[in-house]
Amino acid sequence: MISVIVTYQIKTEFVEQNKINIHNFFSDFKKLDASQFEYKVFIKADGVTFVHHSLYKNEEIQKELLNIPSFLEFQKQRDEIGLNGKPQIEILNLFASSDEKWKK
Template sequence: MINVIVSYTVKPEFVSENKANIQKFLNDFKNLDQSAFEYKVFVKEDGVTFVHYSNYINEEAQHEVLNIPSFKEFQKLRDESGLNGSHKVEILQPIL
């Protein structure tokens, strides 16, 4: 199992567009095998910091999910919005 947390902060004027872009790829994710991955998105109390939590049964599932065109477009638009170094990717290791 691969577990990942991604967090980033957007400018206040980009929040609505970011939420719309997230909804697009989440809708597309519904067409994938839901038993192979889990993907959830949260916004923190500050209203501008987003946290994406995902887990995948293997690298193949992760690759399939992360290469959906609407997800790649979301990433491009998010990055172009100006994240000011706030983008952080963390791989979580399970406690067995």
């Protein structure tokens, strides 16, 4: 199991476009086997900090998701137009889970 948290801030004027881009790649994610991954996006109270938390069964599904054209376009626009600073990427190691599907 692979768990990743990506936290980043967006320029105020790019927030709505970032939300649209996230909805676009989520539409594509919904076409995939959801038992193989979990992907959540949160917005902090400041309205410009986004937190993406993803769980993948394995590297194969992670690579598949990260190479979906709508996800690549989201990243491109975020990084080239909307990003305020650099994203923080954290890799987490699962210690315990109430959900059996994430056990090795």
